[in-house]
Amino acid sequence: MATQQSTSPRTRRGSRTDKPTIADVAALAGVSVSAVSKVVNNRPGISPPTRQRVWDAAEKLRWSPSATAVALRGARTRAIGMVAGRSADVLAADPHFSVLISGIEAELAPADYGLLLHIVGEEPGAEERAYRRLAEERRVDGVILTESRIGDSRFELLRQLRLPAVLVGTPWREDPIVSVRAGGEQDAGIREAVHHLAELGHRHIAYVSGPEDRVHTVFRRRVFEAALGERGLRPTRIVISEFTADAAVKAVRRLLAEPDRRPTAVLFANDTMAVAGMSAARRLGFDVPRDLSVIGYDDLPVGELVYPRLTTIGQDLVQLGRAAATAMFGLLDSGRSEPVEPTAVRPPGLLVRESTGPAARGA
Amino acid sequence: MATQQSTSPRTRRGSRTDKPTIADVAALAGVSVSAVSKVVNNRPGISPPTRQRVWDAAEKLRWSPSATAVALRGARTRAIGMVAGRSADVLAADPHFSVLISGIEAELAPADYGLLLHIVGEEPGAEERAYRRLAEERRVDGVILTESRIGDSRFELLRQLRLPAVLVGTPWREDPIVSVRAGGEQDAGIREAVHHLAELGHRHIAYVSGPEDRVHTVFRRRVFEAALGERGLRPTRIVISEFTADAAVKAVRRLLAEPDRRPTAVLFANDTMAVAGMSAARRLGFDVPRDLSVIGYDDLPVGELVYPRLTTIGQDLVQLGRAAATAMFGLLDSGRSEPVEPTAVRPPGLLVRESTGPAARGA
DNA sequence: GTGAAAGCGCTAACAG
DNA sequence: CTGTTAGCGCTTTCAC
Numbered sequence: 001m002a003t004q005q006s007t008s009p010r011t012r013r014g015s016r017t018d019k020p021t022i023a024d025v026a027a028l029a030g031v032s033v034s035a036v037s038k039v040v041n042n043r044p045g046i047s048p049p050t051r052q053r054v055w056d057a058a059e060k061l062r063w064s065p066s067a068t069a070v071a072l073r074g075a076r077t078r079a080i081g082m083v084a085g086r087s088a089d090v091l092a093a094d095p096h097f098s099v100l101i102s103g104i105e106a107e108l109a110p111a112d113y114g115l116l117l118h119i120v121g122e123e124p125g126a127e128e129r130a131y132r133r134l135a136e137e138r139r140v141d142g143v144i145l146t147e148s149r150i151g152d153s154r155f156e157l158l159r160q161l162r163l164p165a166v167l168v169g170t171p172w173r174e175d176p177i178v179s180v181r182a183g184g185e186q187d188a189g190i191r192e193a194v195h196h197l198a199e200l201g202h203r204h205i206a207y208v209s210g211p212e213d214r215v216h217t218v219f220r221r222r223v224f225e226a227a228l229g230e231r232g233l234r235p236t237r238i239v240i241s242e243f244t245a246d247a248a249v250k251a252v253r254r255l256l257a258e259p260d261r262r263p264t265a266v267l268f269a270n271d272t273m274a275v276a277g278m279s280a281a282r283r284l285g286f287d288v289p290r291d292l293s294v295i296g297y298d299d300l301p302v303g304e305l306v307y308p309r310l311t312t313i314g315q316d317l318v319q320l321g322r323a324a325a326t327a328m329f330g331l332l333d334s335g336r337s338e339p340v341e342p343t344a345v346r347p348p349g350l351l352v353r354e355s356t357g358p359a360a361r362g363a
Numbered sequence: 364m365a366t367q368q369s370t371s372p373r374t375r376r377g378s379r380t381d382k383p384t385i386a387d388v389a390a391l392a393g394v395s396v397s398a399v400s401k402v403v404n405n406r407p408g409i410s411p412p413t414r415q416r417v418w419d420a421a422e423k424l425r426w427s428p429s430a431t432a433v434a435l436r437g438a439r440t441r442a443i444g445m446v447a448g449r450s451a452d453v454l455a456a457d458p459h460f461s462v463l464i465s466g467i468e469a470e471l472a473p474a475d476y477g478l479l480l481h482i483v484g485e486e487p488g489a490e491e492r493a494y495r496r497l498a499e500e501r502r503v504d505g506v507i508l509t510e511s512r513i514g515d516s517r518f519e520l521l522r523q524l525r526l527p528a529v530l531v532g533t534p535w536r537e538d539p540i541v542s543v544r545a546g547g548e549q550d551a552g553i554r555e556a557v558h559h560l561a562e563l564g565h566r567h568i569a570y571v572s573g574p575e576d577r578v579h580t581v582f583r584r585r586v587f588e589a590a591l592g593e594r595g596l597r598p599t600r601i602v603i604s605e606f607t608a609d610a611a612v613k614a615v616r617r618l619l620a621e622p623d624r625r626p627t628a629v630l631f632a633n634d635t636m637a638v639a640g641m642s643a644a645r646r647l648g649f650d651v652p653r654d655l656s657v658i659g660y661d662d663l664p665v666g667e668l669v670y671p672r673l674t675t676i677g678q679d680l681v682q683l684g685r686a687a688a689t690a691m692f693g694l695l696d697s698g699r700s701e702p703v704e705p706t707a708v709r710p711p712g713l714l715v716r717e718s719t720g721p722a723a724r725g726a
Numbered sequence: 727g728t729g730a731a732a733g734c735g736c737t738a739a740c741a742g
Numbered sequence: 743c744t745g746t747t748a749g750c751g752c753t754t755t756c757a758c
Contacts, residue, residue: 019501021735032745037737045743067500068434069735072750077431079479079502089681092462093664099455105482109493114479114502116442119468130472137430138382138751139442139477245668272668279670301456305608305635306669307642318452384751395729400753408727432751435734501735729758734751741746 020061029057040065071138079114080104080328081140085127091119093245094272095300096317097146100168103321104144111329116140128157135161141332144324148172148179148215166327168320172215178331180323182315182347187223189313189348190267193295194227196311196350197265201359202293204236206263208251208273210243217269220297224267236263243269245276252280256292264359265293271300271312278310278355289357299351308354315348383424392420403428434501442477443467443691444503448490454482456608457635458663459680460509463531466684467507474692479503491520498524504695507687511535511542511578529690531683535578541694543686545678545710550586552676552711553630556658557590559674559713560628564722565656567599569626571614571636573606580632583660587630599626606632608639615643619655627655627722634659634666634675641673641718652720662714671717678711 026033031050038046039054046054058064071077082101084091091097101115108115116139120126131154134140142164145154148171155175158165167179170186185191197205207224210217221238228235237255241247248268256262268274274296278288286292288308296303299314323345389396394413401409402417409417421427434440445464447454454460464478471478479502483489494517497503505527508517511534518538521528530542533549548554560568570587573580584601591598600618604610611631619625631637637659641651649655651671659666662677686708 019499022737023735033735034737034746035744038744041737043738047743050744062495062499064496064499065737066435066735067502068431068440069750070737071431072429072435072734072752073736073738074750075737089465089664091465092458093668095455095458095461098458098461101480102452102454102482105480109481109483112496114481116477117464117468117480118472118477119465120472132425133427133475136382136425136427139430245664275665275668279668279672282670301452301608302638302665302668305456305638305642305665307645309642385753386751396752397729397731397754398727401728404753406754410727413727428753429751432734433753435736435750436752436754437734438753727758730756732753732755734753736750737748739746739748742744 019066020063022063022065025054025057025061025063028061029053076332077139077141078112079116079140080108080325081116081118081131081134081143083118083120083127083130083134083143083145085120085122087121090244094243094270095302096270096298099300099317100146100321100324103318103323104325105321106318107322107325107329113325127154131157131161131163135163142166142328144168144328150213150215150218152215164328164331166324166331168324170215170219178327180320180327180345182320182345184347186219186347187227189297189315189350190220190223191227192350193267193311193313194224194231196352196356197293197295198231198233200265200293200357202265203233203359204263205233205265205267206237206239206255207235208239208241208248208255208266208268208277210241210269210273212240220269237261241269241273243273245272248273248276249280252277253284256281256284256286263292265295265356267295267297269297271296271298271303271310274310274312274355275302275306278306278308288355291360293356293359295350295356297348303353311353311356312351313348314351316346319345382429383426385426385428388417388420388424388426391424392416439695440502440504441475442479442503443471443688444479444481444494444497444506446481446483446490446493446497446506446508448483448485450484453607457606457633458665459633459661462663462680463509463684463687466681466686467688468684469681470685470688470692476688490517494520494524494526498526505529505691507531507691513576513578513581515578527691527694529687529694531687533578533582541690543683543690543708545683545708547710549582549710550590552660552678552713553583553586554590555713556630556674556676557587557594559715559719560656560658561594561596563628563656563720565628566596566722567626568596568628568630569600569602569618570598571602571604571611571618571629571631571640573604573632573636575603583632600624604632604636606636608635611636611639612643615640616647619644619647619649628658628719629655630658630660632660634661634663634673637673637675637718638665638669641669641671652718654723656719656722658713658719660711666716674716674719675714676711677714679709682708 026036039051118130120130146168152172155177171179209221239251241251278294281292296310296312303310303312389399402414481493483493509531515535518540534542572584602614604614641657659673659675666673666675
């Protein structure tokens with residue numbers, strides 16, 4: 001019984017190179033398709049010997065259920081989307097993204113989930129269009145967002161699209177969206193940094209911030225001011241800059257231009273800016289850390305590559321990525337939208353390396 | 364006529380929040396589903412007014428064809444796969460990948476293709492398993508490979524899986540696989556670099572190579588030797604190292620340890636290594652470029668961030684990525700496997716910045 | 727010009 | 743315990 005029926009899909013076309021289907025496996029195992037389905041999905045009601053035969057047949061045919069068919073059937077897509085609204089070069093310069101993605105993948109891969117990436121430029125509607133497509137075409141089960149922005153419109157859009165979403169980082173206002181961030185004191189790192197500098201005798205500390213349309217940018221700048229205030233100090237200067245290296249260089253030039261307003265230490269909004277700033281200072285003839293102490297943020301690999309090695313505020317981006325993926329799964333399993341408990345990710349902390357040292361001259 | 368039939372899919376379930384289907388659009392437009400299909404796929408046989416009504420209805424319902432349904436129907440998945448067989452941190456340290464991906468995406472996005480990324484560790488079977496899943500589950504239309512390896516087994520695997528593939532870079536032996544690489548003289552960059560150093564009076568030039576299981580690694584090292592030979596020189600030393608920063612640091616320590624065998628210039632297999640090596644040299648008390656000239660490869664953004672700015676051999680990775688995507692489309696359209704004409708990508712060329720200078724002392 | 731109907735590969739009722 | 747069957751949303755002959 002049951003080996004070859006003339007209606008077997010195998011007979012459909014002559015080509016014996018076609019991908020096997022569940023029917024082929026069923027035929028080879030001498031069972032019905034539903035039996036195969038139950039076996040591969042671990043549903044009860046199939047005897048062990050039958051299960052074995054099915055597995056053997058599947059193995060022999062090198063068959064796995066077609067992802068598209070399963071998805072169409074209404075189940076999961078087994079793919080998570082991510083849209084990066086930045087231009088190619090900015091992305092390349094700031095490995096922030098790559099690290100995060102590595103973390104996300106670390107969780108997705110074992111669950112046999114894929115990450116569907118969309119790098120769209122910074123043109124106005126591009127990002128929104130990308131999310132729309134993802135949702136309308138039902139390509140992914142959910143999306144992971146980064147870089148919460150002030151007045152971020154993506155949450156509203158995603159809710160409207162009914163696309164489950166997880167945000168990495170602090171949301172703008174507590175939007176009803178699942179977000180993943182470092183546990184404990186979010187501001188620990190910057191406080192430690194300020195403390196560290198104060199201990200080293202610095203009284204003139206400047207801050208180079210990124211574009212203030214990002215939530216985390218503003219948050220960091222404010223924490224900096226607060227931490228300084230607690231020690232009775234005021235920021236020597238705060239420069240708002242772009243995230244690019246060029247902008248950081250310009251910021252440093254301005255900072256070091258006037259001798260009487262010159263800081264002895266600078267905090268940067270991220271490592272890329274810090275490294276660029278450090279180079280700029282050296283080019284201007286200032287030694288780091290002798291004449292100027294520099295602190296970055298993120299703990300990207302580049303910080304350890306340069307000389308002097310960059311003192312920075314490290315946050316575990318890989319861990320954050322993993323947490324985001326885990327939260328996503330939680331969302332998906334809980335039949336949507338009830339926030340998962342905030343994942344415990346180690347709070348950012350100061351990593352003292354070589355770019356900070358004692359202040360040269362007292363106030 | 365034709366607005367609401369009781370059998371409309373809309374009636375299926377009470378939930379009016381379900382995603383619209385082609386049937387909804389058909390109903391709203393007062394036509395049949397096949398008419399809608401023809402319209403959205405630009406098939407002939409539908410009158411202009413009807414087309415318009417269909418478009419309007421689709422627009423109003425915010426409907427786009429479900430990607431999964433279309434894929435199941437046998438058409439394209441509209442997704443390209445990429446598997447990175449590296450650990451998360453290595454990937455993060457070397458933005459090579461991100462830049463390439465940006466380029467690929469630049470072509471995929473307008474064609475409404477997605478990039479399905481899989482970052483698997485370096486465990487033995489992981490990469491192969493990833494490709495297998497991609498193929499067996501029919502998740503992608505093809506894959507893009509990078510970093511051709513000596514004795515690369517992926518081509519054979521992919522052929523067997525009948526998964527269209529494009530390789531970025533020079534293949535190991537001319538495997539019958541579509542590959543994309545810089546046009547013209549592949550070795551131009553390294554030759555220019557050697558020429559540049561020779562002009563500056565360097566006679567003692569060393570090379571720090573990466574793991575020699577990569578095709579490009581071996582190729583670059585050989586070109587270096589050849590270029591040197593043409594000027595009657597021999598490499599002072601060649602150090603085989605890992606791609607990591609640590610390894611580069613160790614290599615430099617060894618290189619600078621013995622005064623009598625000390626090179627006055629070093630070429631590195633990539634920018635990350637070069638930057639790390641440069642820092643190591645400075646830490647040992649050697650000034651760059653006064654005591655040691657340093658040249659990298661790739662022209663990653665980090666090269667412009669550091670001080671002194673890195674002289675490097677630039678290859679247009681973004682362009683390469685675009686070319687790979689284009690080649691993929693060619694493959695897909697040509698009904699498979701006949702190599703597309705090699706895309707013209709600018710050959711690698713030397714970018715002289717600050718890390719190279721005149722040799723300190725003559726031989 | 728337009729529509730009805732047959733699947734694509736799979737899962738989940740429902741029968742046996 | 744196992745098999746039959748009806749779709750999931752779409753495209754595509756083939757009639758009308």
